[in-house]
Amino acid sequence: MQAKFKERMSSVNTSRWMWRYLTATKLLSLLQTxxxxxxxxxxxxxxxxxxxxxxxxxxxxxDRSSNILWGxxxxxxxxxxxxxxxxAHESAAMWQLYSQSKSGFAIQCDPKKKKKWLSDDRxxxxxxGPVKYIHTxxxxxxxxxxQQPSDDDLFWYKDMAFKYEKEWRMxxxxxxxxxxxxxxxxxxxxxxxxxxxxxxxxxxxxxGMSAKNVDLWRGILxxx
Numbered sequence: 698m699q700a701k702f703k704e705r706m707s708s709v710n711t712s713r714w715m716w717r718y719l720t721a722t723k724l725l726s727l728l729q730t731x732x733x734x735x736x737x738x739x740x741x742x743x744x745x746x747x748x749x750x751x752x753x754x755x756x757x758x759x760d761r762s763s764n765i766l767w768g769x770x771x772x773x774x775x776x777x778x779x780x781x782x783x784x785a786h787e788s789a790a791m792w793q794l795y796s797q798s799k800s801g802f803a804i805q806c807d808p809k810k811k812k813k814w815l816s817d818d819r820x821x822x823x824x825x826g827p828v829k830y831i832h833t834x835x836x837x838x839x840x841x842x843x844q845q846p847s848d849d850d851l852f853w854y855k856d857m858a859f860k861y862e863k864e865w866r867m868x869x870x871x872x873x874x875x876x877x878x879x880x881x882x883x884x885x886x887x888x889x890x891x892x893x894x895x896x897x898x899x900x901x902x903x904x905g906m907s908a909k910n911v912d913l914w915r916g917i918l919x920x921x
Contacts, residue, residue: 700817700889705826705853705868714898715806715865716782718795724802724900728921731816732888733896735869738852739773740886743859747773747851772848775876776868777887781806783827783865787901790861796903800910803901808865810895817890821869828864830857893921 719727727733738746747770770776782791787803795801806814811825831854849870855862869887876884900918902911 700815700819700821700823702811702815702823702825702867705824705866713807713809714783714785715808716784716787716791716803717780717806718782718791718801718803720795721800721802724804725917727804728893728918730888731893732890733779733867735777735779735867735887735889737774737884737886738770738776738778738868741773741778743855745856747848749851749854770848770851772870773852774884775871775873776849776852777871778852779867779889781865781867783863788863792903799903799905799907801903803903804897805899805901806896807898813895814891815889816892821887821889823889824866824868824870826853826866828859828862828866829854830860831855832857 723734749768749770782788791803792801795803808825815823852868853866855864869889871879902914906914
């Protein structure tokens with residue numbers, strides 16, 4: 698069997714273009730290994746990842762304030778995420794986050810062609826779709842769900858404070874049994890085989906990169 702994509706959520710204003718902003722090391726890793734890196738959800742830098750408001754005093758993890766009980770997904774170890782930026786144009790904010798040393802890169806991809814991207818021969822299903830941004834901290838609102846959300850659902854939602862990210866995600870969700878069968882290396886992050894020439898439409902170099910480094914990287918990237 699082969700890995701396949703599955704639409705998780707529809708997007709009203711889906712841009713044709715998806716972007717992934719990368720350091721030089723991560724770009725070369727993608728090109729050399731011909732694989733995308735999916736990080737465990739529990740290792741996302743946003744500490745609110747997987748949180749939800751709850752009224753269930755039996756399941757809360759910790760109390761963020763005197764009035765609010767917070768629950769947290771227990772499946773972050775077996776959900777693996779690859780994050781993208783959804784926009785018709787480059788983003789100055791993303792460049793500032795990922796290329797402070799003037800050595801960053803962005804790959805531009807067309808999600809409509811995603812069925813051509815994968816070359817992984819494992820039977821993973823890669824759910825794809827935009828992140829939904831919600832007011833998780835609004836007083837009086839404890840959850841956007843009519844019932845307690847599943848642990849896996851939570852990784853498709855983030856606080857409205859992160860809306861500027863315009864994030865589009867690929868998520869591989871494994872069962873606990875599948876997770877236990879993984880190698881220690883894969884548990885630290887999944888490498889999913891792709892075809893770089895199908896995945897990447899263009900590679901952008903960070904604004905402000907020196908002319909010398911631009912020439913250097915043109916030579917390096919032309920080899921792939």
